[in-house]
Amino acid sequence: MLLNVNNLSVSFGGVHALNLDHFSLRDKELRVIIGPNGAGKSTFLDIICGKTKADKGEILFNGKAVTGKTEVAIAEMGIGRKFQKPSVFPGLTVHDNLLLAAKMKKDIFSSLFFKPTAALADRIHAVATKLSLTTVMYKMAGDLSHGQKQWLEIAIVVLQDPTLMLIDEPAAGMSDEETEKTGALLLELSKAHSIIVIEHDMKFVEQIARELVTVLVRGKRLMEGTFAEVKNDQRVIDCYLGRTNAQLETL
Amino acid sequence: MKTKNNPLYYILFIAIFAILLPAGYMSGLISVNTISVWGRYFCFAIAALGIDLIWGYTGILSMCQAFFFCLGSYGIAMHLLLKKTMATGAVLPDFMAWNKIETLPLFWQPFQSFGWTLLLCLLVPALIAFAAGFVLFRSRIKGVYMAIITQALTLAMWLLFLRNETNLGGTNGLTDFKTLLGYDLSSSSVKLGLYMISFTMLCAAYFGCYRITHSKFGKVLQAIRDSESRISYAAYKVVDYKLAIFVVAALLAAVGGMLYLPQTGIITPGRMDVKASVEMVMWVALGGRGNLKGAVIGALLVNFLYSVCTSLFPDSWLFILGFLFVITVLYFDKGFMGLANSIKQRFSTGSFKTSQTPL
Amino acid sequence: MRNIFLKQLPALLLGATALFSSCNNGTSKAGSSDSTATKETVKIGVLHSLSGTMAISEVSLKDAVQMAVDEINAKGGVLGKQIEPVIVDPASDWDLFAEKAKELLIDKKVSAVFGCWTSVSRKSVLPVFEQNNGLLFYPVQYEGEECSNSVIYTGATPNQQLIPAAEYLMSEKGGGYKKFYLLGTDYVFPRTANKILKAFLLSKGIPKENIIEEYTPFHHQDYQTIISKVKRFAADGKACILSTINGDSNVPFYKEFANQGLSSATCPIMAFSVAEDELRSMDTEFLVGHLAAWNYFQSNDLPENKKFVADFKAFCTKKGLPGGDKRVTDDPICWAYTGVYLWAKAAEKAGSFDVSKVRNALYGLDFPSPDGLVKMDPRNHHLAKPVVIGEIKPDGQFDIIWKSAGLVDPQPWSPLTSPDKDCDWVNHNGTYAKK
């Protein structure tokens, strides 16, 4: 197992945001996590990548403990993260965004005396092509459309070349066509990387969920299974329907 | 939109300050006083470059640059004062003799040698910046918190330097220097020399900062400014980068201070009070932050205005500066350089880009 | 694009040159506006802060200098020349003091400069004056221990203010006080003043434990802790405070003093930095009955003074200055005014505006100031003058309760703290070691 999570819990001001008894991920697996709002999906990824500190529990990545490490150390272990809200460097060009992300030595002196190499340029170009960013290479990242920003962030994660990618709602705010393209891309990436994807869009989930899907509800793991199993599970349906009803009632 | 680097700006700048002004002095059109005054502005501009690096590029508003500036000044001042004291045959600088101090305090000892002085002038601010930065950045203090804590740090140091017991001359500071490395500070040629050194240092500092900001290191800094979390998930140690640039900025401020001292002839804690530290940031804000040219021009222009206005409009110069600050922040958030760029664009493209002036 | 700029280059260079020359000439406009261009003039510089924190005190000195200049000009000027004051604003910025001093001496070539209030501003311009052979008339009481050839100190030296005040408090008439709390703002004048006072008190047999020295930062507003210390200190009577508290800290200090139940009857405060001009619009209620030591009070009833006070009020009213006829005179104002006359008289005596000649003419020169006849020291650049102690009245004026018998000679080096030093520019080269 690449990732092993046991008894992980965190709470904010008395509310249990996450209380996960067990979660594991194989190498080169693409796992989709679904669940209603506030189920603790993003919090789970936050804990893995070091943004949020867990109250208790352990996370083993390649057999090494992740909890308690800094974001940088975790990134160096080979975990990359794409956020729900696209997080890029708006004041830099797309090219510079990609250049900063690319895997290389990242200490001060290497940065100060960095010289671009042909191999690196090729790599950046290859990833940019894959994500249709070549035409906007020298545009400020802040001036990109929402979808382009999403792709840029994915490109940033890809260039980091992590073992495990944590992708939070990649299809949010995208057109159907873009969504499909994103799905295809994720599937391709999963050949070389382990990926955890959080998604709401069931159509998209159906496209990419070739293996297991995990359902989180109120911070707990409700069930785990193939997409078909999950789709037909009564508890999952209740949970989603109940949420819809609740929303209808409040409106 | 990046403006292409037009070498003409540099030619113009060097022509005015390295040729026109000294030539004006030689021919008697411009007094040595004016030369000295501009030499001092250059020192401010050097410090302003540091502020631009830390604030404009990295997004950390540090209000303690004035303190680092003073550290540089005080170091050189201590050396000059000891030299002068030795020349007159006394054992201690006169203010210490009045304070009934018998022996030279330990921390004054190294300043008897010029080499040590230079080293300490750079080392002390760097170490303080490192220590303060380490504590502040490690605990992820940023934004407003950073600004206020550094301002409070400056305030505390100001209070400390005001005290006579600190043995740095209290409110009177250090003054009345005679020679630097044997050159008479009051002679016109030395003043011109210091002016040229300051100008050269400014150019060197500019070049250095230009190289830094255009390297990948500079891009990491801007990335920190834009999204600190993103860059740390990309495996960059943000604390290291911040610390490095904080130290560089402190060094630039100290260099400015070191050159400032012999041209002004006095350093007092007044150089690092709340007013002084905010004003230093204002130079960069007015010139245009995140733009090295802006920092230099801002520092030169604001100080020039200050000198002129205090003579011409003693009652209303504060209004002029105050309004300038408010209007710049409100309407030209990229400062003079942003304004100049948008005007230039208007001329070159015939259409006014409103994106430059958000309302 | 480059072409446009190449075309603009000469114009820009021209513009830049214009900028610098404006920098050079900019300041002359301010001062010369009311000078008489037709007659031959002699320039003097006025270097008082007109903005910033020190403006409160220094603006009045600028007015006093201006008034003296107007009077002298009305009487025909000096050596047949009208005086033209060049007024600049150093803006309470110590570095700017040095810059403006250079401007006055090098660019404006003034014959003498009247200015500065704080010790730090004086120390800031001192090297400028020494290097450029200038002459500064400094009108404020100071800590001594300085003896520059380029400064004429018309304010008091420590022995002309501090020592008589302490002597008075120790005397039978003054209340026979035995315990002294030396309280000041933390800067060089209070520090040096208290050092001299302490040496004096110790020499008079006051035991060490009966003298407390304490300092507060500038603009200190909260005197609770200190006053409760004073209260304990004064519990067994016979204690007084010698205050060198500066500027805006005074009101909170006196208020807290009264509110914690102390009064001038139980523990009087002798202030060395509170004069009529500061009391002008202060709430004097808490200050009444406390003391101050100076060389001059507006309440001095000499006819010369009555005329001076009336003239000053008339001058301020005529010029439409803030305050108008409610303006008051005080010690520094008197000496700023007297300074101009001393310079004019010395120039007449020397027959020249040359700095060294004027300086030589100043030794031993006397002048009927508003404070009576005062006399320059025959050997150094200080002024011999009477010492007075006053009690604060509700109207912000002083009741003179003690006056020295005759003029008190200045001692720039206090014999208490520097017994081996003296200042003599006639027989020695400034400060010298006494045998």
Place this chain on the structure above:
Amino acid sequence: MKISFTPRWILLICLLLARLAGTAQDSASIYTAQLLQPSADSVRTHAIGRLAALRIPATFPLLMAINDKKLYLLDQKAVTIDSKPSGEGTYRLYTLYPENTLMKNSSGQPLLFPLSALQAVDIPRGDRLQLAGIASLLNLYSNDAQKRILAYTQLKNTGDSSAQQLLQDALARETNTDASRTGKDVLYAAKLHGATNAANAKAYIDSITDNWSDNAPVLLRSYAKSGFFNQEVATYAAEKAASLEKRYDGLQRIQNFFSGLSLGSILILIALGLSIVYGLAGIINMAHGEFMMIGAYTTYCTQLFFTNVLGIPQTDFFFIAALPISFVVAGALGLLLERLVIRHLYAKPLESLLATWGVSLILIQTARLLFGDLTAVKTPLLLTGGWQVSPHLTLPYNRLFIIALTLVMVLLTYAMLYRSRLGLQIRAVTQNRQMSACLGIETRRIAAVTFFIGSGLAGLAGCAITLVGNVVPDMGQTYIVDSFLVVVTGGVGKLAGTILSGLGIGFFTKVLEAFFQAVYGKVFILVFIMLFMQYKPKGLFPDKGRIAED
């Protein structure tokens, strides 16, 4: 009632009296009369000299009036005035000789006269100097308790044995507790030193201890050192002194505690507005201190308005009026600033810091041009002096008032924020601006109202600060960095945090000040805060949850 004796009449009567009896009392009458003779200089000098030598208590009030330069004639009768005016520039009068009484009218009310109605008698300095020797005795008969306290302490120092009787007489008349305490101290000390056996000495030591005066420990210590009777009495005295000192140290601690509370409440008062504005609008208002200055000048102007326009000086009404006025004026100017400048800068804290710094320069210079000088507001009579809890502990009324005002304002702010609809809207906008706007809250209006309240609170703080300090154009700068520290330490936009950190910083400053000098106290505070931020980088009460960390 009108008394119309000419001096000559008095002289005649006095001479007559003197002939008849020939006692010292009568010669006093003669000299007293001579004193008031307008023409005879040498006679007067001699008379004062004689009176000083005779030391007759009945003449003391008169002599004291001379010594204090408060001798007046009212219809040719020698009178003196109270030390402080009672009413608008009018004074109560006392007759001086032979009776020293308060002058009343027929209905028993004290007569009030302005100084202009009295004829001041100017006794030359030389004459007055003759009284210097007995000044302390004279003061025993002063109407001013402070003077009497001084007199008692001076009697002790003269060590005059004949003075003991005078002291006892005076103590019998004494009405003021402070003065009586001081007097008793002197009396007991004299008796203690004159005690003839150990039991007596111990009894006096007990009396001194029970008297609880400021000076008691010093007295006992010096007695213990002198070691009169035997070691036992000396030890007894030393023990008593030690126990007293311990109690006094305890009181001193309470005083320090109070000082901390008072400084803390000033900081809270200033930081309250700052905190709300920052929390809501993300504005670092560097001009906040200047709104305080505006509040202080408003108070000053209100005072001027009351004395000069309404013509009612010497009342406390102006201050009561100034409280709401300064709130409204500062608030209104804050609103203006919000309209003109701030609304372009929402959620841009660093930009707002710079712009408002420019505003503060403008405001300072405007105040300097308008008011020019160092000014100070008269403290309302009600708030002068202090509540004397014990001889060692005085809590000044002005500071008590500020603490109370802070308490009230904190409660009002709390009620406004957590118990009103407006507060709900403010909190909503503070947490999520966009969402609030979607829910139909007029965020702009809410922001403006908040700015009004924040600036108003600063104005109120300025008004309160006139009670302890003065009014100068750059007074705001003194407090601004400190109050920002309070906000930052407490966690921005957190009411509870602001209060806690304000009190904390106030206490710490005062505690440190008691051990070190004021300057080092400040430096230490800063170091503490920096270390504190290591553990709580977002202040005492940071936001929790996922959103907070973006």
